Amino acid sequence: MSEATTTPPDEARRLDRRVTALAIVAAIGGFLFGFDSSVINGAVNSIGTTFHIPSAASGIVVASALIGCAVGAYLGGRFADRWGRIRVMFIAAILFFASSILAGLAFATWDFIIWRLVGGLGIGIASVIAPAYISEVSPKGIRGRLGSFQQLAITLGIFAALGSDQLFAVIGGSADAMIGPFAAWRWMFLVGIIPSVVYGILALRLPESPRYLAGEGRREEARDVLKQIVPTETVETNLHDIEDAIKKEADLTKKSSIRGNRFGLKPIVWIGIILAIFQQFVGINVIFYYSTTLWQAVGFKESQSFLISTITAVVNVAVTFVAIALVDKVGRRPMLLWGSVGMTVSLAFMAISFSQSHMVNGAPQLPGAWGPIALVAANIFVISFGATWGPLMWVLLGEMFPSNIRAAALGIGSSANWIANFVVTVAFPALAAVSLTLSYGIFAFFALLSIFFVFFKIKETKGRSLEEMGTEELQGATASA
Template sequence: MNASTTSPTHSKVIGLAVAGAVGGFLFGFDSSVVNGAVDAIRTDFSLGEALTGFAVAVALLGCAVGAVVAGRLADRLGRVPVMLIGSVLFIASAIGAGLAAGVVDLIIWRVIGGLGIGIASVIAPAYIAEISPAGMRGRLGSLQQLAITIGIFAALLSDALFANAAGSATATIGGLEAWRWMFLVGVVPGLIYGLIALRLPESPRYLVLKGRDEKARTVFEKYWPGQDADVALGDIRKSIAVDAEARRTGTLAGPTLGLKPIVWIGIILSVFQQFVGINVIFYYSTELWSSVGFPESSSFAISVVTGLVNIAVTLVAIALVDRVGRRPILLTGSLGMAISLGVMALAFSQATMTSSGPDLEGAWGPIALVAANIFVIAFGVSWGPLVWVLLGEIFPNSIRAKALGVAAGAQWIANFVVTVTFPPLSAFSLPLTYGLYAIFAALSFWFVFAVIPETKGTSLEDADTLLDRRARGAEPGVGARA
């Protein structure tokens, strides 16, 4: 690419990637908007701990289904039409949840919203990867994770604004409780996503897949003016042929509980990412801080700050991952999470039980607050983005798509388990709950130390070979080497 074409090429492709990443924003927004509404929903619908947890977590079941069907729909209908389907689901869920008459009604609309999240979680990164030149794919692909964190922050900020405007989440604005407006405002980003999708070009890969090579050439010539369109089209045809062969011959079956060891590595990475309890912070933090003595307005403000911290550390992770490497960052993150979660468990063990719940007296409240944000920092700079990097590197071409689907499914299921169990577990014992998360963080350190090699600077083929050899025990004593 010569100097004269670098700037316009970059600006056009970056624009497409940013537009595609709006799906990630909706992913983060819809999954976290419930944070400020949890306590109000429990009160208004007279829910117990278990049903509250299910109402919050049930969207994740929709996510799993949406993620499974998104790829097939995208290959049948195209990437852009599926984005529009996701937009419609988001809008319908926002309206339905905001106007829900009861908990069953709310659960149904949360599932519908989950379908939209699942679709966005697959289509946004796929579209960005397929529209980006190879030399920019890594950086532009990271926009998806950044957009998710911005969506989380936007949801937490929106919740705080509505709660403060009304006086509390259960008070009314214009005849509707503030918690209902927290859901209804999701119509705005959902509508924006749909309008943006209408203006996006279809993915060149999809066009070639459907035999519409000339339209794909037009996209390349408009958005990749410094690239050879014939070479790009040839690369896509080769990639499609490789994928077709992988679907025909690739299998996940293996000797370890029915799966290949490398597949289990992906599953375990995904489960550890969720079992440290990160989504408890983004789904329940406002209720948590209120329950231990912080005023509701302060609890909302704390959640907003936590969302902002999450954005900042994601930017740090993007900057460091190709410089420092995957393994050192993951190990450091595991240590930081284990220590901060242990401190949270200790802090909550000092709480005094009152008629309204636990109360953190003296310095224990600020200590728990600082520890929670250190936990978010440790996760956001390591296990948050880097697990997705590793999942894209460790699987052989022949099983990559299938194995990624299994690993992503494991993430949704693990997320569901943590989210649905937090209310009853925390009601029983907050120290025990955070102690369990701390144990999983410590185990994640051991897993990386013993099993995961450094894949920085290696090709995809070399990376998956390294992981596969370690998974099969071909390299004993791997924990001692960097």
């Protein structure tokens, strides 16, 4: 968005506070994302016991919601372009609300999986809408910082899920114990009612995206929203920029669709897809889903693994603030490159550490200094990811596409991210059974590849307006066609 240099400081601060508040509310969808993906950690053993699920099938139960997330992300962008960002946020809240209740009250495995899929649909939709909406209401000078709120909310959701799981387990004495009318593990899901209601109520209080309104021909409504988020003297300029970008995109309708000559999609869409896949193929969710083996291997008791996972979640939250502080100063591209280097080195050390392990009572044990080395490497990995790739993938997906395909293209990228998450979640137990060295070696290899991908394919978006980048991308597509 255009920004005036003569805006009085008091008005500038007021507008920044207003836009920040809008970004925080939109990012609650990210909180649901993190909460839903991690809440099952404390309940999975009890679910298996209650429904007599074989251990070999537990990975499918853990990952079932991710399929719904992938579908929701793919459809969410299309729904947002058709019905608007706010209406679709509310739909996501309703889906998560229903899933929280019905998964908590499930009476069979198939019943539980169905409601986890429904919740996944809502989370997938929310994961698309939040970065799209935030990028469309944010001034370019702070857009990266506000876009990082999505990942911050995800990390807070992970922390809240792990914390609430532990709380219910402590209150009941175990996840299987009864607390009032329900087992503790059921309360772990039922508590999701609270954030879903908060998200739904607050979403209805958000103004619609001015870009969506202008694209629908609702000019006066778009102007009214702009008055709330940009300096008064720049309202008409911003509205003109948005309408001009929409007109240029309309003139290039065929060229501006997501379809193209690179395996059916435009090159920019493929870049978004690959970016989203790399974020998962470095194995970050292995740390949050399957950390018990790692912590036991470095000398911790099984009873301590829950606390250590929670501490890791806190570290993940803390380093996200680093990204928020630096993204609009340093830029997206340099931070991604440094993050890739940090992940490559730390994952390589984890692979080397586990190559020194030997089996004791069926579990890997690391001798001498290799245990602490693996533990330090794991935390450096979380720091490298959390301060860079974690938030910046969502920032870039919200910025890199032309506005008339932004929601749809973002939906495809987010869907690819969920599918990659599912692949890693399901594949890791089998890979770990073969070799933890192989597992972390594969993750290190993808982290290494990500360095070259960022260097050659990712363009810097810091300080550039969405209209400028969208028009440039469309012109580039036309020239290459």
